[in-house]
Amino acid sequence: MQKIIDNIKKKPISLDQYINDCLYKYKSSYYEKDLIFGPRGDFITSPYISSIFGEIIAIFIINYFLKKKIFSFKILEIGAGEGLLAEDIIKTISKFKNIKCQYYIIEKSKKLKKIQKNKLSKLKVKWFESLEDVKIKDCFIVSNELLDAFAVKHFKKINDVWNEKFVKYDFKKKNLITKYFKITKKNHKIFNFVDKECNFIEFSPDIFKFVTGISKVLMNSKNNFFLTIDYGYNSERYRNSLQGLMKHKKVDIFSNQGFVDITYLVNFNLIKSIFQKNKVSNVNISTQSDFLKKNGIIERFNQSKKLLDSDEKISKLHLAVNRLINDKQMGSLFKVMTASNND
Numbered sequence: 060m061q062k063i064i065d066n067i068k069k070k071p072i073s074l075d076q077y078i079n080d081c082l083y084k085y086k087s088s089y090y091e092k093d094l095i096f097g098p099r100g101d102f103i104t105s106p107y108i109s110s111i112f113g114e115i116i117a118i119f120i121i122n123y124f125l126k127k128k129i130f131s132f133k134i135l136e137i138g139a140g141e142g143l144l145a146e147d148i149i150k151t152i153s154k155f156k157n158i159k160c161q162y163y164i165i166e167k168s169k170k171l172k173k174i175q176k177n178k179l180s181k182l183k184v185k186w187f188e189s190l191e192d193v194k195i196k197d198c199f200i201v202s203n204e205l206l207d208a209f210a211v212k213h214f215k216k217i218n219d220v221w222n223e224k225f226v227k228y229d230f231k232k233k234n235l236i237t238k239y240f241k242i243t244k245k246n247h248k249i250f251n252f253v254d255k256e257c258n259f260i261e262f263s264p265d266i267f268k269f270v271t272g273i274s275k276v277l278m279n280s281k282n283n284f285f286l287t288i289d290y291g292y293n294s295e296r297y298r299n300s301l302q303g304l305m306k307h308k309k310v311d312i313f314s315n316q317g318f319v320d321i322t323y324l325v326n327f328n329l330i331k332s333i334f335q336k337n338k339v340s341n342v343n344i345s346t347q348s349d350f351l352k353k354n355g356i357i358e359r360f361n362q363s364k365k366l367l368d369s370d371e372k373i374s375k376l377h378l379a380v381n382r383l384i385n386d387k388q389m390g391s392l393f394k395v396m397t398a399s400n401n402d
Contacts, residue, residue, distance in 0.1 A: 060087055060316035064228065067235065071227035074237070075264060078210035078312075078321050083167065087317045090168040090208075103307070104204050105288070105347075105389070106143040109379035111359055112351075113147025116286070119354050120199045121152060127282055131159040132197040135187070135276075138205035139164045142175040142184075148201075149182050163187055163195075190272030196280035200273060202287045206330070207322045209263035211301060214249070215239055216258040226313070235313040252332050253297075260297045262329060270330060274337035277400055285398040291325030293344050293394065300324035327394050334398050342398045348390030351383060 063080050066072065072080075082089045105112040124132045139145050145162060152160045162184045166172040172186065187193055213224035222239035229236045248267050249260055277283045292298065303312035303319040312321045327344050334342045345353075360380045364373045384390045 060085065063316045064235070067226055068228045068230075071225040071238065071240075073212065074224045074226060075210040075212045077226040081312075081316045081319070081321055082208065082210070085317070089317055089320055091170040092317070104140065105383060105393075106140075106147060106203070108382055109376065110147045111356060111363065111376075111380060112383060113144050114151045114359060115351055115354050115356050116144070116201065117148040117151035119286075120148070120201075121155060121158065122354075123199065123284060124158075124197070124282075129197055129282065130157055132199065132282075133161045133163060133195050135163045135165065135193060135195075135198055135200045137165045137190075137200065137202040138208070139166055139175055140171060140203075142178040144201075144203055145175070145179055145184065146182065149179075149184075161185065163193075165189065165193075190269075190276060193276050194279060195276075196282065198276065198280065198283045200276060200283070200285040202289075204289055206263070206266070206269075206287060206289045206325045207291070208320075209265045209269075210321075211261055211263045211323050212249075213299070213301070214242070214260040214262075221245055237313075251336075252329055254295070257297070259299060261299055261301065261323060262297065262326070266330060267333060270333040271337060273398065274334060274339050277339055277398065281400055283399065284401070286395065288347060288350075288393060288395050289325045290389075290392045291327050291394050293327045293331075295328055297326060297329075298324060325394075327396055330396065339398050340400050342396070344394055344396050346386075346391045347393035347395055348384040348386060350395040356380060356384060 060081070062085065063077070066080075067077070080088065085091070120134060124130070134148065136145055145164065149160070149162055152158060162182065163186065164175060164184060165187045166175060175184070176186075215222050215224065217239060221242045223242050224237050224239050226235055227238055228234075247264070249262050253260060273285050277285060300323045301312065301321070302323065303310040303321055305315065305319045310319055312319060331342045331344065360376065364376060367373050367376065382388045
């Protein structure tokens with residue numbers, strides 16, 4: 060995207076600003092384009108692998124509220140993509156005649172919001188503009204592969220001094236390069252979550268506002284609950300995991316601006332620490348495999364295959380479920396985090 064390069068020619072910009080420009084800022088930015096999800100896009104998410112994924116989440120939500128004897132509740136999905144997960148959850152819950160559910164979505168991308176409204180037009184879904192607008196009770200907040208799309212900064216300690224990575228233009232080589240510049244004021248919130256031995260930090264500045272917003276919604280009602288699924292790790296040490304994806308292959312994030320998904324591995328330990336700082340009492344992290352198995356994906360698979368009329372369809376479903384739970388595929392790389400103020 061030439062306008063991004065032209066801006067950088069004028070002066071270097073921070074890494075997270077570069078990522079935001081590539082993914083969100085312009086009409087030609089990545090998340091305003093068509094065909095970014097699924098087999099024909101640049102990456103595939105769990106709802107595209109099998110509708111069983113959404114069914115298991117729906118059953119988890121239903122069981123959560125039924126244990127509290129609540130039969131009418133709300134679901135808020137943040138970053139709903141093309142609306143596939145929302146559709147699967149709503150259709151599953153609609154099979155339970157004694158349960159009423161209102162589905163809400165918050166979506167940053169104007170393009171995706173338009174797709175969602177078209178796809179979910181008959182399902183009575185409503186949209187919030189931001190978390191600040193959410194003042195509801197008996198609300199289950201869900202997101203899938205949302206946090207990895209947040210823009211990140213890179214901080215590095217050089218000669219015992221913290222520096223920040225910027226993107227600049229090399230006029231001799233006529234391409235983008237990165238360079239670390241000294242941080243003049245070490246007043247960023249992230250420094251409250253690192254120890255003296257730390258010499259590299261990869262984090263999203265937006266995660267602090269996001270977790271604070273979720274925490275406030277959880278404080279609105281003791282019945283409110285948050286669940287997010289993403290690929291990442293759980294460690295006090297930060298990894299350099301930033302990568303570009305295009306047509307399901309890793310590519311350079313400093314080329315083809317607007318056509319490359321820029322993503323990273325989420326540090327769930329940091330998010331848990333921020334929740335605890337916000338006095339959210341109950342935060343848990345598990346693998347996607349453990350979560351799906353615990354909530355009945357194997358039983359659902361065995362039930363579903365009895366309804367299929369060919370070995371080919373059964374094999375296809377088996378491959379899909381295996382992809383979701385196998386530790387060598389998505390099973391252990393993807394984590395499930397839940398947060399609430401429930402005991």
